[in-house]
Amino acid sequence: MNSAVPAAVVRLTLRRSWIGWMFILPFVVLFVVFYLGPLLVGIGMSFTDMRSTDVTNPLAVDVVGVDNYLRLVNDGAMRRAAVNTVVFVVTALPLTIGLGLAAAVLLNSGIARLPAAFFRLGYYLPNITSIIGIAVAWKFLLEPEAGLVNRLLELVGVQGPNWLQNQSTALPSIIVMTAWRSFGFNMVVLLAALQTIPRELYEAAEVDGAGRWARFRSVTVPSLRPVLLFCTVYSSVGFMQFLEEPLVMTRGGPLNATLSASLAIFGQFGVGNYGYAGAASTVLFTVIVALAVLQLRLGRNR
Template sequence: MRGAGAPRRRLTRESAAAWILVLPFVLLFLAFTAGPVLGSLGMSFTDIKQRDLRTPFSVNGVGFGNYVKAFQDETFRKAAFNTAYFVVIGVPLTLVVALGAAVLLDRGVKRFQALFKVGYYLPVVTSIVAIAVIWRFVLAPDSGLLNTVLGWVGIDGPNWLGSKTWAMPSLIAMAVWRNFGSAMIIFLAGLQGIPQSVEEAGQIDGAGSWQRFRYLILPLLRPTILFTSVTTGIGYLQFFEEPFVMTQGGPLNSTISVSMYTYNQFGFGNYGLATAMAYILFVVIAVITFIQFRLLREK
């Protein structure tokens, strides 16, 4: 009996030691992550505003009223449309450019490959303020680099950031330029992880370059495509910096995003409504991520 009880006591001591070691993390997680998340969820069902911070017990519950109000808000619907537009166009374009650059580096560029990697990845780690300065110079209506080049061939370029038609495509182009480098690095790692014998077997069977890429390489890149599409999609659904820095949501709310409008509502002191908008975006992100896993999972 004594021998049987010793392992049990040792296991109990090890469990106690493990809990003592993880206790600081658990306390910090509850205090700074789980607590605020649950608190904000509760706020989304109340009419709390900035003035209520001094008298929190005067806050009233409104049920799903904030969620209904969000969907009834014309500006919020416009922001949702803009965000969907940004994601539907921006994510595939980013992945295509990133995959093309990865294939070029893996198959075509042999010399100075490291230099190209750094050059493509540099915008990812560059400050949005610096990027905004560059793109404002490029897209300036009168003296901008792009309109100057178009003028050389007789084309009168538009006011890219001041036009309701061209402001969002301009932000998408900037986002693709800024973000494709990280996806490119991941695609490059996936390409270099594919055995050379796979492509050689296809070549022996008479498959051309495009057939080998379409029917051999792309299926083997499915996990990489899934990862990059999920991470890029989540980032683009939350896009905020581009319109905030470049257009302030204009012109006429044509570039305002859900994240930016939620931020504005927090600034206006409408905390209950803002948290409801944030949770609507969270649910959308979760649903789209689930769909991506269903469509792109390995078969």
């Protein structure tokens, strides 16, 4: 400590530090106890054979090295879950952002304020609704005989499948439902960004003879790049962890057709394989972080 600094100032700085930490104490304690601690414990657990029965008796836990990770590679259900998760993200992501962008562009194309607010409200609604409430509504819609979807299909002479019990339609059904549920969020974020694009840019492009589509490609999309990047990273982090949708709609079936990585981990947790679940979640965590970093790199460099 520099002796030129008066003692009173040092005391004041220390007191300020102490007060600052007192203010943030609730967050820090909770973070350490419920987030940082469990994160590290979870990674540690993944190298052990810990089971639910070992919670009361930690001495029964043995270190098994990377056995859990090796088991993951050879686990058919886990591999299926990984494939399903990739398929889900790769299809639901463009669908969700595309719908969000379409809705935002339409809402920003000079329609009156009041109807715009009304549509925005409606489109955002599924986003704030309980997943279980939505799952019930969709199961009811997709029910093979009594469901509205198949009855409407009957009207045009098509026999609709048993959407959620058919191996080839179960995952697509959940993907469509997810896009339906999530696009409103992207719409709100993209709409806010659209409203900040200066009108002069469009006018200049129009003077240069650019058509509607050319203006969209050369003005709108580049201006939205940072926000689109945000939507992509945010949505892919969320979609990589999709769990509740298949849990409440199909329980991962039929025959693991809708089993996601997170749902598989949840299942292992349910049967008490804590160590194994820990290994799978560590892998998933690593992949999610890597994907986000990669997207941010690519998005910034281009």
